[in-house]
Amino acid sequence: MEYVLETRSLCKSYRHFKALNGLDMHIPKGAVYGFVGRNGAGKTTLIRLICGLQPPTSGEFTLYGAKNTGSDIYKARRRMGAVIETPSVYQSMTARENLKQQYRILGLPDFNGIDELLTLVGLSETGRKKVKDFSLGMRQRLGIAIALCGDPDLLILDEPTNGLDPQGIIEIRELILELNQKRGITVLISSHILDELSRLATHYGFIDNGRLVKEISAKELEALCRKCARVTVSDISILALTLDKMGLEYKILDNKTADIYAHPNITRLTLSLAEAGCELLSFEERDESLESFFISLVGGERQ
Amino acid sequence: MIKLLRADLARLFKDKIFYIALIFNFGFAAFIVMTRYFDSLEYQHYINIPDDFLFVGTEYIGIVIAILSASFIGTDYSSGVIRNKLTSGHRRISIYFSELFTGIIAAIIIYLAFMAAVCLAAALGFTASFRNDIKDIVKTIFIVIPSIAAFTAFFTAIDLPIASRTASLIVGVCLALGMIISVSALKFHLSADEYRQLPVEVTEYGNEPKTEPQYEKNPAYVDGAKRKVFQAIYDILPNGQLVDINEAVIYYKLDKFNGKKQMLFAFSEIVVFTALGILVFLKRDIK
Structure with a gap:
């Protein structure tokens, strides 16, 4: 080149x-x-x-x-x-x-x-x-x-x-x-x-x-920027236990929200959470933006 | 460098400050000539236009050059165009010489405006003709030009590394004024008589002294090593050289005037100031 x-x-x-x-x-x-x-x-x-x-x-x-x-x-x-x-x-x-x-x-x-x-x-x-x-x-x-x-x-x-x-x-x-x-x-x-x-x-x-x-x-970046599902739940600790049992990679964002880096079966996830006494409040599919890629790269300070 | 010089000259001839300096110098010359002429009529003393005035402006041209140089070079920094020159592949030394030559050309044109006003006054009939030989006057113009160029080289060496129009202006004007004051003070000491007469008592009916005049050592007089130092500084300062040139013309002493020495000093200063200026400018980080 x-x-x-x-x-x-x-x-x-x-x-x-x-x-x-x-x-x-x-x-x-x-x-x-x-x-x-x-x-x-x-x-x-x-x-x-x-x-x-x-x-x-x-x-x-x-x-x-x-x-x-x-x-x-x-x-x-x-x-x-x-x-x-x-x-x-x-x-x-x-x-x-x-x-x-x-x-x-x-x-x-x-x-x-x-x-x-x-x-x-x-x-x-x-x-x-x-x-x-x-x-x-x-x-x-x-x-x-x-x-x-x-x-x-x-x-x-x-x-x-x-x-x-x-x-x-x-x-x-x-x-x-x-x-x-x-x-x-x-x-x-x-x-x-x-x-x-x-x-x-x-x-x-x-x-x-x-x-x-x-x-x-740009092509390589597009491939690297990870798709995820952002979920909001009533009890984050139950979500974490459930996702661990399901073997899914995730990242806790705050005490109600987490990103799941996989395509979870939504029905199975909802039923598992409900059995454990946790409500699934919202489910949103997301692509990782250039901004979040940059932040993850340089370890940016979030308030 | 030729490309840069073309660009800088094109900008010079569009520059408001340049035209203000030109008109100011022309007007200043006319003002000096007119006031001295009317003084001479009132007090019945002889003046010769143009000889007495042709080179008077050189004593103050340092201030004009300081202002023009700070404004012209400072604009290249404040506008950021100096970055364009570097980004376009021009070497710093070319940029330096282009600014220097533009400054010298501007200073010479401005001084010629002063001389034009004096010659115009002479042509309008305030006086007859040159008292000095016209060939000597022309020779003197060629001796003055390197001293004016030395002034320009000095202020270019200060302005290009400074990179701030305001700072250059303040520093330049202060230095120019400092040089004028220094030359006046040095001239005072160098031209003082070794002995001065003490005041004497005179008779009631005339100015005949009652006693023999007495003399004392003039405190303003300098001798020995101090005189040599004073003389050296006076010779080195560009406006010191110009004061001597002016006096030689006014007092009809051009035949005794050492023009070669003056030119040697002036050319040496151009080389030294330019070398120092380039050295500092080459190392300067431009933002």
């Missing part, structure tokens, strides 16, 4: 704090790679390293085969575009002027393609409006348009839907899907909104405390 980006034991320390701690990552070509982690896990730090904003403390990465320590890395970076945290735009310029400025930075010979970019991100009607008068969603879209200048093969988006309304989130999602499916652009997207990511990503990387704890394709 061809990888656009690979990291090997990548570390980044800020004085006494280790933001990345031996991170190994592989982004396949053509993927939408969902980068998932808690606040402070190291997602933005990794993106900063790849984009050349900060040097790694140790370890290395290769981007399109170019090592980060070699001189080819600068050429490799020309094949990528990024939006890191907030969009990088001049507030006193219009959308078109910002794109022209990015064209100049890239050394593109003319300004062809600016109109198409503005149309693609839905900013073709902004005219002379300065960026400082844009909404957050408009700025995010302009940031993506700037990242798309020069036809990159890799797009890095650091929490692109932060602060957007539901309509804005849908628009960004559709844009990312279009870029990936129609233009073949590889996308690395970090996000807290797991539900949104689950509609986009073809691959996932779960990061915690500066390490990648799991790297998995």
